[in-house]
Amino acid sequence: MKLGRVIGTVWSTRKDENLVGMKFLIVRDLNLDYSEKNSFTVAVDSVGAGVGEIVLYASGSSARQTVLTKNRPVDAVIMAIVDKLDVSVKQALESEE
Amino acid sequence: MKLGRVIGTVWSTRKDENLVGMKFLIVRDLNLDYSEKNSFTVAVDSVGAGVGEIVLYASGSSARQTVLTKNRPVDAVIMAIVDKLDVSVKQALESEE
Amino acid sequence: MKLGRVIGTVWSTRKDENLVGMKFLIVRDLNLDYSEKNSFTVAVDSVGAGVGEIVLYASGSSARQTVLTKNRPVDAVIMAIVDKLDVSVKQALESEE
Amino acid sequence: MKLGRVIGTVWSTRKDENLVGMKFLIVRDLNLDYSEKNSFTVAVDSVGAGVGEIVLYASGSSARQTVLTKNRPVDAVIMAIVDKLDVSVKQALESEE
Amino acid sequence: MKLGRVIGTVWSTRKDENLVGMKFLIVRDLNLDYSEKNSFTVAVDSVGAGVGEIVLYASGSSARQTVLTKNRPVDAVIMAIVDKLDVSVKQALESEE
Structure with missing residues (x-):
């Protein structure tokens, strides 16, 4: 799954028709x-996520489950709203792409 | 899904045969x-999209649904024609890839 | 689908065994x-494409259809041989990746 | 499959609900x-992997198997915990992406 | 499919358990x-490939066929061991990514 923030509709x-x-x-x-x-993606919401919320989304055929x-x-599909991330300190301080 | 514009055929x-x-x-x-x-992709049209229109398309096995x-x-597969995007202001002003 | 040219075997x-x-x-x-x-890919041919021909190929599970x-x-899988592309002029003149 | 290290939750x-x-x-x-x-991904754990462990994970529909x-x-899905990699010397010395 | 060389285990x-x-x-x-x-990937071997051999591998759900x-x-999954590539000369001389 990927980590994202809902920024619009x-x-x-x-x-x-489906x-x-x-x-x-x-x-x-x-x-x-x-x-x-x-990067961004357009996802269907299955958990009632609102703009600004941090979410996890699944891609591909898994999005149809x-x-x-x-x-x-x-x-x-957005399948979870994130409460918080627990990342080991060493990782959190490193720069990302 | 990804956001795109139909630019040709x-x-x-x-x-x-299928x-x-x-x-x-x-x-x-x-x-x-x-x-x-x-980037571009070649997609089948399921919604009657015409050249110039802004669309959403789905990829992979989802394109067969x-x-x-x-x-x-x-x-x-193009599965929706976009009327408009509603993006929170902060996001809209930021540069993209 | 992606656009490609057959360049070899x-x-x-x-x-x-399958x-x-x-x-x-x-x-x-x-x-x-x-x-x-x-970039290139290795694809199975379902339409009798020859070296030098412009084709469309489908990827993932769709390649098994x-x-x-x-x-x-x-x-x-190569699922179509391209006769021609009809691209609106504005697009055709722009540089690509 | 891809090679990764578990760095958090x-x-x-x-x-x-699923x-x-x-x-x-x-x-x-x-x-x-x-x-x-x-790069990173968020994966479900099927093998009891802990933070710091080196793992293999499978993506897409294979993650549901x-x-x-x-x-x-x-x-x-994380489907294996790696004990060690056996890479031929020539490869191990070369730089990676 | 993608072209690769087996470099380790x-x-x-x-x-x-599966x-x-x-x-x-x-x-x-x-x-x-x-x-x-x-780039590299970790693949299951279905054809008895050994270290150093040139192979084709399939990804995604096709890897389960x-x-x-x-x-x-x-x-x-590695589904073929490559004997040789037959590439038209013009292509072979061009630089790749």
């Missing part, structure tokens, strides 16, 4: 110190 | 401010 | 102006 | 000399 | 002239 009225009612969130990828990477996304054409 | 007469009648669109990947990335693409050898 | 006599009789082609990834990228590749340990 | 109380009781570990990707790459992760929305 | 006693008896090989990715890339790897948590 994608609005779409014309979409595949996607009606789904909410698409924009998730910015994060480093372990919560600084932002340049929630009740909400089963058999739907989605390749990313 | 791929024409092909010799293709796998692909007859499918339309292959060229999708340029976009940043959140709609500027273009260098539409009525049109089920059991077909395609690894990318 | 991989010869192999010792291979998984792969006997399959032809492995070397496909160089291409930009939209047909210039070559540095042809009669030839079903249930085989292959992760890339 | 992700705590999450609000998560998909993930209750699972432990999410932060895995830093490693080079063959155990030096660290910049353990008793623990079957049909769960997870895309990475 | 990963030893592991604590691993998922992996008992499997051999994990370290595969360095190669360019078409057999020069080495910086051999008798040995079916339903196992592995995401890369």
Whole structure:
């Protein structure tokens, strides 16, 4: 899974019939110190995540293993909201990509 | 899912028998401010997207979860046309990759 | 799907029993102006593509959705030979990665 | 599979119902000399790995092929703890990415 | 599939129960002239490949399409040993990534 922050929403009225009612969130990828990477993904939300929250998202076929996304054409799903990261000190001080 | 703009079409007469009648669109990947990335993909269209439109596309096995693409050898499908992005201001002002 | 040019063949006599009789082609990834990228992949051919031809190939589980590749340990398949690309002018003039 | 070192844990109380009781570990990707790459992933642990241990993890749908992760929305699983690497000398001396 | 050279072995006693008896090989990715890339993967061997041999490996769910790897948590499998590459001259002379 990847670590990200929800930073917005994608609005779409014309979409595949299997996607009606789904909410698409924009998730910015994060480093372990919560600084932002340049990359982002658009993910369906299965846990009620709001803008600003730190989340984990799963990609690929694994994104279809929630009740909400089963058999739907989605390749990313937010499956957990992060309370905190417990990283050993040595790692936390090192720079990231 | 990834954000992209439809910029063209791929024409092909010799293709796998499971692909007859499918339309292959060229999708340029976009940043959140709609500027273009260098990368692109070729995706099947399940929502009637036209050249110039901003879309979301799903990759991998998820691309086969539409009525049109089920059991077909395609690894990318346009599953939504984007009306607009709602991005929190702080994010929108930051530079992207 | 990705755009590529067939540039060669991989010869192999010792291979998984499910792969006997399959032809492995070397496909160089291409930009939209047909210039070559540095990356390449080895793909099974389901459409009779020859060296020099421009093709589309599908990756991952989608590569197993042809009669030839079903249930085989292959992760890339050439599923279409490209006649031509129709790219809007603005895009065609821009540089690519 | 990829080589990594467990460097921490992700705590999450609000998560998909299929993930209750699972432990999410932060895995830093490693080079063959155990030096660290910049990238990391969050993986479910199926082998009792602890912080500091060198592991192998599988990604994508393969991450769901353990008793623990079957049909769960997870895309990475630690499936082995590494005792040692046996690399031919020529390779070990070369620099890595 | 990707082209690689077997450069070593990963030893592991604590691993998922579905992996008992499997051999994990370290595969360095190669360019078409057999020069080495910086990247590597750890793959299960389904064809009896030895250290130093040039191989093809398949990734993702396709890695589970051999008798040995079916339903196992592995995401890369060596499915062919390469006898030789037949690359058109123009390509062979060009530099690679």
